[in-house]
Amino acid sequence: MEIQEYVRPKTLDEAYQLIVQKRGTPLGGTAWLRTYAKNLPLAIDLAGLGLEYIREAHDSIEIGAMTTYRELETSMLLESRFGPLFKKCLGHIVGVQLRNIATVGGTVAGRYGFSDLNTTLCALGAKVVLVPGKVIDLAEFIMGGVSGPFLIEKIIIPAYAKASYQQMRISATDFPILNVAAAWTGTEWRIAVGARPAASHMCPKAMALLGHSASLSDETISRAAQTAADELQCGSDIRASAEYRKAILPALVRRALMEVRA
Amino acid sequence: MIITLDINGKTERAECAPGEMLTEVLRRLGHVEVKKGCDTGNCGACTVLLDGKPILSCSFLAVRAEGHAITTIQGVEHEAKEFAKFLTAEGADQCGFCAPGFALTVLAMKKELTDPSEADIRHYLAGNLCRCTGYEGQIRAIKKYLEAENA
Secondary structure (H helix, E strand, C coil): CCCEEEEEECCCHHHHHHHHCCEEECCCCCHHHHHHHHCCCEECCCCCCCCCEEEECCEEEEEEECEHHHHHCCCHHHHHHHCCCHHHHHHHCCHHHHHHHCCCHHHHHHHHCCHHHHHHHHHHEEEECCCCCEEHHHHHHHHHCCCCCCEEEEEEEEECCEEEEEEEEEECCCCCCEEEEEEEEEEEEEEEEECCCCEECCCCHHHHHHHHCCCCHHHHHHHHHHHHHHCCCCCCCCCHEEEEEEEHHHHHHHHHHHHHHC | CCEEEEEEEEEEEEEECCCCHHHHHHHHCCCCCCCCHHHHHHHHCCCECCCEEEEHHHCCCHHCCCCCCCCCCCHHHHHHHHHHHHHHHHCCEEECCCCHHHHHHHHHHHCCCCCCCHHHHHHHHHCCCCCCCCCCHHHHHHHHHHHHCCC
8 A cells, every 4th residue: 555645634624625626535544554555545533623622512422523432332332321331342352452443434434244333323313414414324324335436524423322242253353243232221222233244234134123112022122133133245355254153143132122121 | 654653752754555454654754663564454463552552553545644642662661661571570571572562552541440350451452463372361460550550
């Protein structure tokens, strides 16, 4: 990977104009940049634009695009609302040194199949705020992206939700074989599954089966877990076969739902 | 392009390509205490502190480090030597290649965590791989070092 020209804009608008008019590529955390095969004619550094924040706004929490994994993991605000959810979701990722670099915006923009964070954010019903002001559901963004150049300003999650994150790895700090997050938002159940190895995907049939009540029976949980496995496609890669992923998927969904129910 | 870096409290200027990672530039400036290990963001050998926080210099653009305080193991020589006594006493160092990055992460942990448990220590150090020691001696050394520092 080579960068021909590097620019550090002073405002979000300047960054956006460089991306739109000069086809610049925004730089998030750069944690995976060295694995990027293509050369970048113009790199737009988003550091220094004030996009590092986790803050309350009305009935939601806003997370700036340049907020690092470590900042999410150690946020008192997030812990007060979601318990150890973000610690569990992010703590398996390489080491503290990488988590001090990798950003939420870079992860969302990359729509990485292996992402633990995207799965968790999808389950929480996160929205992606693009410059200039367009809001899109994260799960839809991950499935379809957006046409043309774009710039992520922040991610919005609900201020409260009860959620659980579950994963399977061959060894600690490796990429996940499969990850699952489930959430009760107060009005609905949400289930997202990632690292299939394709990117995070919602489970609409399983979610519909769970209904709109916070209380779930063991039987309902088991049926929803199997429904999630039936409705999602899994693939094979170096870490696991599609069959193995299909086999463990209901167990992870069941564990997530039972933890939220408790 | 020419960049200006604050390395261990001293201002240094370097010529670098826009896409060059910090490890390469630091080593070219003579800071060979910053080790080039896996070069893929996995092993932690290239760890430096950026404004006191441990980062992987192999995965961080050198140009982005402008305006930040970079600390290599030479910048914390006194503390590192104190910690090294405990590593030596526990037989927890062999080839030494991972030691600069490892020691920097330990020193960052000491500042960030209050009274960490063994599980906390193992979790914080998960990004520093060592192919010689099997980690047990390192854990003993860290625990004894922290006990001595807090005494």
